[in-house]
Amino acid sequence: MGMSIRNNPRVYAAAGASIIAAAVATRYVAKWRKRKYMRRGEGIRDLGGGQVFIGLDLTDPYASSSRPCDYAILDTDLNCNFGLWDYNVGGASIIPQPALGRSFILAIDGPQGLAGEPDANVRISEKLVNAPGRTPYFLKLEGKPYQGLIQGSVNLFHKLVTSGSRFRLLGLDGVPVSDTTLIEVYPGGAWKILSKGNLPAKRTVSGRYRRAELLTQLGVKFASSDLPTNDQLDATLAAWVAYKFWIGESSIEGTAPEMDELNSIIREGYIVMPTLSSGEVHNDIEEVAPV
Template sequence: MPGMRMRGNPRVYGAAGASVLAAAVTARYIAKWRQRRTTRGPGGGREIGGGRCFIGLDLSDPTAAQKRPCDYAVLDTELVCTFGQWDYREDASHIIPDRAIGRSFILAIDGPQGLAGSPEATMRESERRVNAPGRTPYTLPADGKPYSGLIVGSVRLFHRLVESGSRFRLLGMDGTPASNATLIEVFPGGGWKVVSNGTKLPSKRTLDGRHARAELLAGLGVQLPSEDSFTDDQLDAAMAAWTAYKLWVGEAVIEGEGPRWDTEAGVIREGYVVQPAPAPEAEGAEGMAAA
């Protein structure tokens, strides 16, 4: 493995890069085995396939002085990935990409769905468990505080989506199970830690970091577009979409406290964060594949 090059990167990686590539090779084998499995749904067994898609949305700060579009990624059940952008609107109009219109979907948003559940709390339980850098307090944060614009925009967006009707069924809201959810919150930063087996990746804002994450996605079976490079926001969106896929196939971890309405404040409180489940040991996967 030493001496291998990252795709599109002229530099040769050392030990850390080799560990990343080794993890990706293992993940590729496990992912291919999983794609062949039959999963269980409300109607019994079903083969992976069909018209379902998984949308990952990397939310940007809608209050920033220099606003930028939100990047999204769409995966189908064969893990073919496409990218696009959505201009933030609090009313959530046009949030579903054209590729997903008319299809069953799960929308995974990288941003908090609700506020903390108690007045003395400085963050939600889910954020504590996944070690998220953003901390969502009991009340909407004032301008100028870290992540304040992103938190306010995300909490209001989730509220609007859930309030809009049965199309957006938030995981855990009113007892909505994973098998029926179409809206979830994710934390790609935690997802990268899971799929890299704890290996510290280069910063996502560097070329090395983006190449490492693209290699990991390819190792998981995600078929990225043919471009030579991707932005860190696109890759986070792809991780969000892949996490939604993992929830659908029953290989995800749900962290935190379930969401509930606070009608007086007009917000959702707490809420789950979905993370991909750690991969089983390679030997275990081989044994199950042979069974």
């Protein structure tokens, strides 16, 4: 006999929890939109001239249900626009249309290279920033977490830096900070630097709300009152880290990248993390239950 719904306390409890979760989610989406309307108008934001900062949230190109990568563009006034990029290993169209013809720094959330020693299963930079992904010396696609993302990322970095002089990777062949146009970032660690404590899970409405508020407190100006997705928020943070790198407020973790010509890959490489100026982040965001 099947389970009876009538008078079943477990079913009613589950239904009640779902109703509460939906109500809380609606509340915080409405709160975000109200604050956005009070702060600024709607529509695509015009980017100022000159330097721009592009944050790219890579996805796994080898996944059975692969999806486009989210990107965010910031100008020096921190006006923000979003878009999507269809991964291709050659990097075609990786610089969005609004950024063409401008000076840029591209910040990619993904590893630029493999570990430098044959017995290593993690890069020095990943240890220093406590990244969950572990990039080994020998890359095998099957059987380990993040391996598809890692392979797609290291192949992309290699193609970009060998495609000409447009993409100048920090530290590769002595590329200095002042001449860099390509960096690796780790938004997961950067969120911890920005937040007072642990944030709600990034895929929950409350987690997205908290992250969006942190970014607006830093001066980021979103174009729409719609609450950004978790991938858009990671892309925005990546772009903001590139901005911090440009103004000299960042730390550079790890060892310099080197080209492995035999295997057509980069070895090791820096991860750029933000440093905060006094009073840059406020902690007056309302605490919310994860939804």
